[in-house]
Amino acid sequence: MDLHFLNFGPTEAERSAVDGLPPGRDQLLPALHAVNDRIGWISQGALNHICQKLEIPPADAYGVASFYSLFSLTERPPRIVRVCTDLACQVNGAEQVYNALDGVAIERSPCLGVCERAPAALAFEAGDPPVERLIAPATAEKITEMSEVDEPPKIRQREGLRLLRRIGVVDPESLDDYRATGGYTALRTALLLGPAGVIREVTDSGLMGRGGAAFPTGRKWDATARQPVSPHYLVCNADESEPGTFKDRVLIEGDPFALIESMTIAAFATGASKGYIYLRGEYPRAFRLLRGAIEKAREFGYLGTDIMGHTGFRFDIEIRRGAGAYICGEETAIFNSIEGYRGEPRTKPPFPVEKGLFGKPTVVNNVETLVNVPLILTEGCEAYRRIGTERSTGTKLFCLSGNVREPGVYEVPFGVTLGELLDLAGGVPGELKAVLLGGAAGGFVRPDELDLRLTMEDAREAGTTLGSGVVLALDDQADVGAFLLRIAAFFRDESCGQCVPCRIGTVRQEEALHRIVGGRRLGDDLTVLRDVGQVMRDSSICGLGQTAWNAIESAIDRLGLLKEKP
Structure with a gap:
């Protein structure tokens, strides 16, 4: 060469x-x-x-x-602090924290995935070994000291929890604790059912992807398993970078063995011998816990060869850390990133089930989707279907943040209303102005729409989306204009630049929004916003450009914001 x-x-x-x-x-x-x-x-x-x-x-x-924001190709101090100034942190004092820091190299950061404890900061100091602390709630003093409380995330335990039932109850580093609470029962059941039987159970359960696209999981697994080309790969998408989303981090930090068992079942069903967990580079604690759990699973025969005594069943997992690129949450961008290329999305078809990682058949599921599988196998698909609604089965994790009394991850059956979910989090202290549903790529819901049932079909019928499970409440003190500008800046920064509609459109969208919010609007700025948004939606390669206009459009049409004043 x-x-x-x-x-x-x-x-x-x-x-x-x-x-x-x-x-x-x-x-x-x-x-x-x-x-x-x-x-x-x-x-x-x-x-x-x-x-x-x-x-x-x-x-x-x-x-x-040069593609990833966590890397620098120019010399910088060994210690650097990234202060989150994204959506949830913006309404919880992030600017005050940023302005109070002195004597350290600081950067503004997009969402760090600890919105329940906003504001947040990521402090990093290079060395052998490096020291990295995800600090939340962050203060200038905590950041200077690089202090971190290393404990599992806290979940308010209540009746009906399923995916969250172990969080804060068992030691996430203990394989014995995991097994004592039902761990690896589902894998044993899977080995008895066989690959086709596992896929049938998952298909009949009605499980849909929990990352936003809501694609039937069983169909994806079946399509991959049927591919004659080998090897097959399994990729867990743990790069949750949607502002306001932190459920996958909570699952990993509180119950890492559940993810490993779930991936092992998925690999058995789809014929994969190698799996990758593509983990956010901003999650140091999750990385440490996952690494330790994988090592213990190997040691006790739950990964490697002849797993649980099942002759010929081989599977192992490698963690691949991301490096600060929201676009790598797109399934084909993950493939490029793992393979050593820029994390840019690929055109589809071919689809990952046919030609994915390293050009081979690949299943991609996010963390929440995967950890539903052990429940399906241990209780049976019919029992699983009885929870939720006919078309949205099971429970859903929602990430509540912003102006709610008790932010955090909440697990509820599909079908509860938005108002009921907000009540679980203690409601909004002041007067509710709006709820951002689904994250930066989602849309706003008005205070008079709190009877919206939280299902895939009801959200779609109402012209919104559940997305990745973000529920960010804004009270009457929130500056919605600044909030929209932050969303526009986020998409501008995170566009990979590969396709023209997104690369140019996100910039033009932010420019027009700046003029409107700043009171310097040109006569046709609203028309510009609509035209640019529609072009991005219709012609961008991937979901980033296709959804970059959603929240701003809903602010105009649903909330009546940004329109000309009479």
Whole structure:
């Protein structure tokens, strides 16, 4: 391979950070993390060394390294603090925290996924080993001290919890605790049913994807299992970067073995021998707990070869850390990221079940979807279907934040109303102005619409979406204009730039919104917003561009905001 390098060499620390990694382009993201963790930034010499070791053209490696916000290709201090100024933190004092910090390198950050304890900050100090703390609720003093309370997330235990029943009750690092509360019973059942039997149970349960698309899980598994090409892969999408979403983090931090068992069942059903957990790079505690749980599962025969004595059943899991790119929550962008390319979405078809990771049949499910599977197998698909509604079966996790008295993750059966869900969280202290449902890619709901039943079909009929489960309440003190500007800035920043409608449209959308909110609107700015939004929706490659206009459109049409004043 003809590789051309600039005349820069690595330091000894940079060299040692990556020399232990196996060869292959798919090791590019781990190699970049290794240098960034050790040094705090990625120099030209370090990039050259990575390219030589992995046999990657330097221009390609530069394109990947510059794609992710957690990496820097210019020198910076070994210690850096990222203060979340996104939706939930914005209405809970993030600006005051940011302005109070002095003497440290700071950056504004999109959502850090701890909205229930907003405001939040991620403090990182490079070294061997690096120190990383996700601090929430954050204060300038806590950030300076890099203090972290390392304990499981707290869930208000009540009758009817299923996915959350172990959170805060068992030790998430104890395999014995997990088994004592029913862990690995479902995998044993799966091995007795066989792959086809497992897929049949999941299909008959009516389980739909919980990441927003609501695709039937059983159909996806069946389509993958039927592919004659091998090997098959399984990818768990744990890169929840939608502002206001934190349910998958809570599941991982509070019950990591449940995810491992669920992935093992999915792999058995679909014929996958290798699985990847694509985890948000901003989740240090989740990374540590998952890594420990995987090691224990291997040690006790729940991962590896002949799992649970089932001859010929091989499956193992690798964690792949993201590095700050919302677009990598899109299923095909995950494939590119794992393979060592820029995390840009691929055109479909072909679909992942036919040609996914490394060009092979691949199942992609998010954390919440997967951890439903053990319940289906242990209680049976008919019992599972009796919870929820006919078309939206089971329970759903919702992430409540913003101006509610008790923010957090709440598990309810599909079919409860939005008002009932808000009441579970203690309601809104002041007068409710609006609820953002589904996240930045979702839409607003008015205070007179709280009788909306939370099901996939009711949300769709009402012209909104449940999305990733975000329920962000805004009271009468909230600055909705600033809130919309933050949404527009988020999509502008997170667009990968691959397709013109999204790359240009998100910029034009923010520009027009700035003029309108600032009172300097041009006569046709609302028309511009609508036209740009419709073009993005109709012609963007992936869901980011297709949904970037949703919340702003609903603010105009549903809340009556941004219109010309009489």
